[in-house]
Amino acid sequence: MLEPLQKESNHGPETDDPMKRREFLIKSASFLVGSLVGFDGLAKAFARPSQPRMALIIDDIGHSVSRARQFLQLDIPITFAILPRLAHTRELALEIHDEGHEIMLHQPMEPYDRGLNPGPGALYVGDDRKRIVRVMEENLTEIPFARGVNNHMGSRFTSSKRETYQALGVLQETDLFFVDSLTSSRSVAYEAARRLHVPAASRHVFLDNHPCEGAVLSSLARLRLHALKHGCGIGIGHPFPETARAIGRFVKGLRDSEVSLVHVSRLIPTP
Numbered sequence: 716m717l718e719p720l721q722k723e724s725n726h727g728p729e730t731d732d733p734m735k736r737r738e739f740l741i742k743s744a745s746f747l748v749g750s751l752v753g754f755d756g757l758a759k760a761f762a763r764p765s766q767p768r769m770a771l772i773i774d775d776i777g778h779s780v781s782r783a784r785q786f787l788q789l790d791i792p793i794t795f796a797i798l799p800r801l802a803h804t805r806e807l808a809l810e811i812h813d814e815g816h817e818i819m820l821h822q823p824m825e826p827y828d829r830g831l832n833p834g835p836g837a838l839y840v841g842d843d844r845k846r847i848v849r850v851m852e853e854n855l856t857e858i859p860f861a862r863g864v865n866n867h868m869g870s871r872f873t874s875s876k877r878e879t880y881q882a883l884g885v886l887q888e889t890d891l892f893f894v895d896s897l898t899s900s901r902s903v904a905y906e907a908a909r910r911l912h913v914p915a916a917s918r919h920v921f922l923d924n925h926p927c928e929g930a931v932l933s934s935l936a937r938l939r940l941h942a943l944k945h946g947c948g949i950g951i952g953h954p955f956p957e958t959a960r961a962i963g964r965f966v967k968g969l970r971d972s973e974v975s976l977v978h979v980s981r982l983i984p985t986p
């Protein structure tokens with residue numbers, strides 16, 4: 716049981732010595748708050764909140780070595796989403812890993828727009844489970860050191876529950892996480908991953924829908940505000956020179972900021 720506060724005397728060392736009086740008042744206030752909210756609540760009340768964090772994913776890696784390297788030269792934590800079965804897929808996976816960055820499989824999936832080609836190694840609505848598992852496993856073997864998966868295109872595929880569950884089921888027995896690129900508001904991918912107990916998160920901001928430096932800077936500012944409000948923010952960009960330049964300018968302003976940059980795996984909650 717907590718002891719009741721003793722009545723303070725009008726005389727004596729507590730009132731005569733200002734430093735001791737201040738210490739007494741602090742202890743008394745702490746005791747009172749502790750009695751109201753419990754000592755666990757008191758610790759949380761005085762604990763400094765954790766620093767908000769942002770993660771940047773650069774999609775569509777594998778077509779060009781030089782375009783990937785412009786992001787490596789920024790010397791900040793970046794997660795690179797690498798497309799499978801391209802000329803530079805494996806080469807860039809090895810180089811990016813050697814540079815200490817994080818890698819994901821950028822899994823091609825069917826879009827609503829039939830005029831768009833998601834590329835080699837894609838998954839389509841109507842694929843049976845056997846093909847989905849085979850394609851996913853083959854794509855993952857192409858990208859050594861992959862820590863996770865996100866979707867390339869896939870607005871139609873990620874809106875189809877059956878095929879999405881089968882694709883993400885491949886990740887159930889692995890240590891891989893999933894990031895829903897949210898190319899469609901109808902996507903069920905994040906929900907499916909969580910139901911399958913696959914560690915997962917969703918994209919918050921697309922950085923370069925308009926690939927000009929000013930627009931990318933504005934998107935990065937929105938991502939920063941999201942991180943400040945919610946504690947974290949995930950942004951997805953593409954290997955445009957304008958995106959690399961905008962990120963380079965943006966991070967200079969973050970050096971003394973309250974927001975830190977991390978690899979996206981640091982923002983994936985445990986299911």
